[in-house]
Amino acid sequence: MSVVNYGTREITCKIVYYGPGRSGKTTNLQHVYSQLPEERKGKMVSLATETDRTLFFDFLPLDLGTISGFATRFQLYTVPGQVYYAATRKLVLQGVDGVVFVADSQSRQLAENIESLQDLHANLADEGLDPRTLPLVMQYNKRDLPPVEISSIEELDRMLNFRDVPYFSATAINGGGVFETLRSIASLVLSRLSAPAVKES
């Protein structure tokens, strides 16, 4: 859960990029890392195999600056998408504040997308988190592939976006849609924090 430390005036939020193997989760973080100024980011940590498949997670700390007097930081994680790393995905989801689901737009990957989304819901429920209310953004990646190989945005949205959450088409390999996605989930997560204050006032 988001940590709001009133003593030190700090907010820390955890965002997890979830999705099937090779959907582009790590690529999203690599693009964010490559584009942000040094003073706004920490080192990107990648626990990967020799072939660069994510073994445990990728991690990127971001500094959003001061918002309403609170130093605001984000921790971006990816999970390993391969089916047999289920335990690792569960571990990385602990304490999550928001999820970006990175779907692979390729038509032949539709079943993997659905399986991964079901896996996400099951793991969130195991963590005591309500998959129906947790901030979530969908990203339909690899839109640069030939149209015959990919599902339409409408079809992906119909098959995956049950909650009608914000969705973005992306070509993470060249950065398309990466920051729009991140901005959207950041906004959803942080807006949640301000909700009690709005009620209070």
Place this chain on the structure above:
Amino acid sequence: MSDPTVAEGWVAAPLTRLKDDARLISGVLLYPTGRAVGQFGFSNAADVMSICALTSAINASARELGRQLDGKPFYEMHHTGSERQVFMARASAGAQEFLFVGVFDRESSLGVVEIYFAEFQKALEQLQPQKQATGKGPSGDFEGELNRSLDALFGPIGKR
């Protein structure tokens, strides 16, 4: 050596003592989920977050490795580097478990660190994690400030 920076004040005294007695260069006390409670030796918050993420992962892996190899979890780990050594272990206060990772060099030794970490564990056991003070959360022009900050960092939001 700088004093610890703590997110929760109740750990400041035992953490300071551990740092001084065990002659640690740097150290972080964290929740097993990877959230920092207090640290010393780091000047960059992003570095602390990375250390916490990795320590949390190593702890989870080592526990499972211990279960599979030895029938019970590994709770303490030590790595000897060429110049510096890393020590990881757990402590608890009340029902809450914490992890600690510390770095030391030739000014200290594993034995010394273990002795003083045992004292730290005892000191922590005597304490109860204090609930964080609550106060006025993000309010005022929160939405406006949030949007300006996000615009500056990520650019304006794209079309859906």
